[in-house]
Amino acid sequence: MESPLKPISHKKASFGRHETFALRYSWLTKGFQAFEKNKSIFSSDEGTIELGVGKNMVNAIKYWLRASAMLLDADDGLEVSDLGKAIFNDDGLDPYLEDEATLWLIHWRLATNAELATAWYWFFNCYHKAEFTSEDAMESLAEFVRNNLNGKHSERTVKQEVAMILRMYCPSKSNAKSIEESLDSPLASLKLVSAVDDQHVYRSYGNLQSSLPIELIGYAANEIFNQRQTEYLPIADLMYGPKNGIALGSVFRLTESALLAKLENLVKAYPNIFQINETAGVNQLYRQDSKTESLTFLRHYYKPNR
Structure with missing residues (x-):
């Protein structure tokens, strides 16, 4: 499966696709659910009526759904992602961004x-x-x-x-x-x-980011493991990333100590999946189960008793 992570590519980049409209609270929910009902919602005149906004805003909603990977590009247009369905379906994990x-x-x-x-x-x-x-x-x-x-x-x-x-x-x-x-x-x-x-x-x-749950750290780290196809990641690499690469600690604006604390708590919560070991003086996060789906961590967070 193609990784949802998209590191810098010399050939693929986008600027200004949002039509100068910033992401708004209701847009992802409204746009995703409207697309589920009508796959041509963003290319037809019905979009402005159904979404209650002008044509440029319809384009912006489509853009933010794609940029956030809730909708994915497909051979015949767009398709919903597994993440989009998990979050925004009527019985989704958090369709109205309340958490x-x-x-x-x-x-x-x-x-x-x-x-x-x-x-x-x-x-x-x-x-x-x-x-x-x-x-x-x-x-x-x-x-x-x-x-x-x-x-x-x-x-x-x-x-x-x-x-x-x-x-x-x-x-x-x-x-x-x-x-x-x-x-x-x-x-x-x-x-x-x-x-x-x-x-x-x-x-x-960088900060402590106390509102950032360890399950989301697990989700993000698991994606990086999948994208790099490796069994271990140096914690310093998770913090700062390779040159122009994805840096988990930097993305979440964590301090080094805050990232390490969250990784240690992640290991305590998922000892069968992750471990921290020192190899040649370098602290590394090891993934012991490469078959774990990233969405598993989100489901554990949103629905811990299910």
């Missing part, structure tokens, strides 16, 4: 999809400045694109992606935006980015 763990999950999917959410991938895996201005980040992303991606990408569009990331992840001042605009940013509640100095300077650094 913050689901927001962490959506964040993980965006930040590991370099093909469709290239700027998100870069910001959370490759950009390691704890404090920066929006201009700093824009220039760094533009340089990254010039140095690592083939093809022509509008520098203006590329830089605008940073503004979209800050808009989605940085909690806004309550009196600065309308109620409708405040609905743009379910991911802001994760507090992965904060504004200082009247929003001219931003911070995004």
Whole structure:
């Protein structure tokens, strides 16, 4: 099975596909459930009526469903993913995003999809400045694109992606935006980015992330094992990733000690699947059962007694 993780590729990148509309709370639910009923919902005039938004917003909903891997590209169009069905079906694990763990999950999917959410991938895996201005980040992303991606990408569009990331992840001042605009940013509640100095300077650094459940760490780590097809991963590699590669600790903005603590708790909860051992002075996470499905960890979290 093809890995849902999409590391940086020189040939595949996307910028500005969201039509300048940030992800909103209801969009994934409404869009997924509408697609389940009508597979042509995003390509027909019915989309604007069924979803109650304009054509550009219909395109944006489609984009966010694809970028978060709730819908997957198929030979004949789009198809629902196993993750999408598990979360958003009528009897799904959390169809209305009531649990913050689901927001962490959506964040993980965006930040590991370099093909469709290239700027998100870069910001959370490759950009390691704890404090920066929006201009700093824009220039760094533009340089990254010039140095690592083939093809022509509008520098203006590329830089605008940073503004979209800050808009989605940085909690806004309550009196600065309308109620409708405040609905743009379910991911802001994760507090992965904060504004200082009247929003001219931003911070995004490691923390304990107490609201991030170990089951989601297990889900993410299992995906990395599958993608790299290995039996063990150095914990430092999980923290920072290979060059331009997926970095679990960085994506979730964990400190080194916080990541290690979560991995230790993961091992305690799933001793038959994971172990931490030291090899040649290097702490490594070992996976003993390669047949475990990633969704198993999510089901254990959302429905622990089933």
